[in-house]
Amino acid sequence: MADVSVRSEASGQQEADGGAVSSNREALSKRQRKKLLKQQKWEEERELRKQRRKERKQQRRLQRLNHQEEDGGEALNVRKRPRREVTASSLRLVVDCSFDNLMLIKDVRKLHKQIQRCYAENRRASHPVQFYLTSLGGQLKQSMDEKDKGWVNWKDIIIKTEHYSEVVPKEELVYLTSDSPNVLEELDQKKAYVIGGLVDHNHHKGITFERAKELGISHAQLPLSSFVKMNSRKVLAVNHVFEIILAYLEKGSWQEAFFTVLPQRKGAVAVDQDGAMTQEKEEEGSDSDSDPDDPDTPDQTEKTA
Template identity: 35%
Template sequence: MSSSDSCPPVTIDSNNETKTTSKISSGTEHLPQKDEKKGTNDIKTEKDGVGTDGDSSSITKGQADGAIQSGTEKPLSKNQLKKRRRYEKAMEVKKRRKEQEKEAKRAKAIADGRDLDEERRLQAEREKSGEGHKRREELWLKRMKTADTSFKICIDCSFESEMQRKEIGSLAQQIRYCYSANKRSKNPVYFSVSSLSGETHKQLSNVAGFPDQWVGRAFDCSEKSLLEMHTDKSKLVYLTADSENILDHLDDSKTYIIGGIVDRNRLKGITIAKAKELGLETAKLPIGSYLEMF
């Protein structure tokens, strides 16, 4: 090591005290300097402008802001972005359709000479007094009389362990559709769900009013098994496409079981195997007789 590398140059002031006058010129002044406000990974060379980790990909300000706001959340992939855009577009279409339907109803009401403002005022008064709720209950109970003499439907949710999370979400959504359609039907039937637990129950629990406002409206659900909810085997018919029996009429004394599966044809034969295990009668809907399958 030279003397210039071993100690800094000095000067002597009037009091014979030494002071450092300059730094050693060792070439380090040409290296990129670390910004004290940034981490070491923020240092970039003047040559190629890439980070010290060698990642040459650029990050936009929006992505950086998103990363800061979301903490450890990773940026969305191209596929995820496409799905998000499709969902947002579908929601926009749905919103426009609802607005168009609302406007069409309004135009029809005006053409029929109805006073919409007066109708809304009367409806608000009925809701405030509780008369509106009472009237809806009376109409519902009147329609419910048909369910007392009709066949019943039960969805068997004992296959959750065989399904993927996305499939379970689809199943929960279809149960909601079934309940909603049955509630609006002019001829509702008793509709139950057995073996309802785990993720399926968790997703349904996110729906407002479930299960307290559902139960008693031609609906029942339980974590109990199928035979615990419906003990008379002679009145149960398990619907499965693998059955050799074609269901050509509905028996009002029967409860028809639907396997709670959304499997995209992965789990073939699972429902008929379950029916045989339980010793239940099976049948399949006559879809092929009325629809052409491709």
């Protein structure tokens, strides 16, 4: 009798469990059916939604046309900028990226941003130069691959893994470095001017000048002291040097080029031809340019001019 009672209880428990499973399956099935019906309704109304979007777009177009007719056909799209007249320059600017092993990865990323700025400014310039990026590899290339995969599609730029001395004849090269005793008075369209791609916080002072001498190539510094006196160090970021040259090609004046590009925090003051100083820009506080990701920030500079 005991065995029969146990079997009876076990059978009853199985039936109860089976009923619970059946109930759960039925509830789950209802949710799935509801979800399926919702998906089917969404698919059925796809074309209707597409048609409604098309009608709204046509209505907006008709409204714009009506407004233009009311204004005598002279209405302009304010979002469109007038196209600038562009005259390409034969001058070459080379960013030398052969200092990769001398930088920490955080400084390499800053250099990457400066190069991005150079590329963008050259694309917008009225007299774009022939832009070269040489010795690309190592940490810099890794940063570009990770942070800006679209760089492989950049236009109007020549990117080389080789050293610049293997890309441009030595007699055509001029290394721009603030340690050079030579002052650059004018730009020679037949020359290729090299900018040192190094962000080192002055840990490797004079290295670009020494490299230029070792290779036996010409060197010079921008005529910054002849036109500008600054409250801060006479140290410019890669993109500053690049932009100053673009501005000079457009304006034909070193002084205008310097004051167009130099950050306000440097407290730039114009120097007259007689040697006197006239206030052109006042330092408005370092907070105005304090974005740590901005290539203009002080800790991203290197002696290149």
